[in-house]
Amino acid sequence: MADIPNGLQHWLEIDLDKLTGNLDRIRQRLTPGTGLIAVVKNDAYGFGAVPCARALAAAGADMLAVTTPEEALELRLAGIDAPVLVFLPVQAGEEHIYAEYRLTATVDGLRAARLLSGLGVDCHLKLNTGMNRFGIEPDELADVLAELALPGAARLTGVYSHLATALEKDEHYARRQIALFAKMRDQVLAAGFAGVSFHLANSAGMLRYPEAHFSAVRVGSALYGQLVMARACGLELQDPIRACARVAALRSLKKGECVGYGSEFTAPRDMDIAVIPWGYGDGFGVSVDARELTVRDSVQTMSRNIGRLVTGRYQRGVWRDGKLLPVLGRVAMQSMMVDATGHNVHIGDIVNVPQRKVTTSARLPRVYMQGGRITEVRSLLVPYRLMCPDPAGY
Secondary structure, three states: OOOOOOOOOEEEEEEHHHHHHHHHHHHHOOOOOOEEEEEOHHHHHOOOHHHHHHHHHHOOOOEEEEOOHHHHHHHHHOOOOOOEEEEEEOOOOOHHHHHHOOOEEEEOOHHHHHHOOOOOOEEEEEEOOOOOOOOEOHHHHHHHHHHHOOOOOOEEEEEEOOOOOOOOOOOHHHHHHHHHHHHHHHHHHHOOOOOOEEEOOOHHHHHHOHHHOOOEEEEOOOOOOOOHHHHHHOOOOOOOEEEEEEOOEEEEEOOOOEEOHHHOEEOOOOEEEEEEOOOHHHOOOOOOOOOOOOHHHHHHHHHHHHHHHHHOOOOOEEEEOOEEEEEOOOOOOOOEEEEOOOOOOOOOOEEEOOOOHHHOOOOOOEEEEEOOEEEEEEEOOEOOOOOOOOHHHO
16 A cells, blocks of 8 residues: 555545446446446545546546536536536526536426527436436427427437436336337437437446447446445446544543443443544444335344344444454544454554445545555645645645
């Protein structure tokens, strides 16, 4: 591991070679001629949008995709010139941003199509094939195509939709979406639009439904090595990111002493503890219940938790030299205490923090590596880019 600059107490370490390696592995799964749209939304899934977008574009991604115009502007202001698709449908008042910064707009109906008239902007149509989030209904498509055929209309360069159940075992709904998308694609072609890219498959859809590749695929989670089903589908991905922290302090607890908020942990024996500068505010242990609560899910969760308790595999903690240092007591906003008894831990030692990357705080420093060396550090404590020949200029 390359030497980490002094002063960093916690950071994300991103290996851009592993990121672009995943892109190459994914591209090998595609039918020759199929384009690859690299999704860098939400700060590239927590990895850092600008460095990742720059690396992916250089590695041959045909297009980048983000959710909001703000995310697209971040890329343009950083000098990234690759085509960028914005997923959110264009809204009144922001249409000139698309023209000024050469962004590809999403059109989800007549209103959006008319907003872009006369601006010379590229657009992709978003079709609703069953996700029921955004998109043009099948019976609205003819009117939108007629609007885009008028003089001065936005240039139609792409058409897409999104699979709702690509991760689910039951394939019925996904295949119904694929069939509807193919039918609407034929309608676009019959209307005389040429040179249009059609894309439907996300990461999971790309692996499970080759017939959904069409002109291009949109890949996000697989790029970042975070698609659990990939290995089962024969795709070996690398994890390009590590969450790291240095031990900030060491303490000794006597038997019977408590630690942390609420005094929730009482030492059953004399113990050594280490303080790690990482907490729930940084994303550790964050779990958002985004699904409706059901009896089935509740029973499954309870069964898993009981199993972990029985087998002793429920402990949360950090890893040092391949050994788990369990969390003691309640995790604080930006720190936690872990059991360091018998591990010969020193202040400044580096530990690895298990972390869901998309929940990681954007304030955490990022350290980027390529070719086995650090190429960029994003931190106010290291106020320069190491890739710059004159760091004093930053």
